[in-house]
Amino acid sequence: MPYVAVATLLLPLYAAHSHHAFSPVFDESRTITVAGAVTEFRLVNPHAMMSMEVSDDAGNVVEWTVEFSGRLNLTVGGWTDDTISPGERVTVSGNPTHTGSPRMFFRRLVRADGTELRPPSAARQGAIEEERRQRARARAEQSAPELD
DSSP, X not given: OHHHHHHHHHHHHHHHHHSOOHHHHBOTTOOEXXXXXXXXXXXXXXXXXXXXXXXXXXXXXXXXXXXXXXXXXXXXXXXXXXXXXXXXXXXXXXXXXXXXXXXEEEEEEEETTSOEEOOHHHHHHHHHHHXXXXXXXXXXXXXXXXXX
């Protein structure tokens, strides 16, 4: 029975660690870029994650973690488990942590062939804005006085 009590007390700590607010962890005012080989991509909730090996200035290999939006947001944008493959060489830009750890929040990925991945939310936001512009244009045309 004491084990259940300990597990019950630790569960909120695990949940708090696995899901966090953006600004206490990542610095939105800065963007960094790293290049390397993908070792793993997991399309999971609460945040999809990618691990990659990046060589630092001294030639040491550093394991970087790139955090993405959650599975739902990414799959609505067309992402799948195979969108990013282990072994793929990529250049990733994102917001670094405030602590300088080898971790960032995803903003842009460029593959070796030059193709890009961006957060689906940015593409969806652009589509929503275009829809709003079209509706506003249609309303303006309907309310415009007819000239004889």
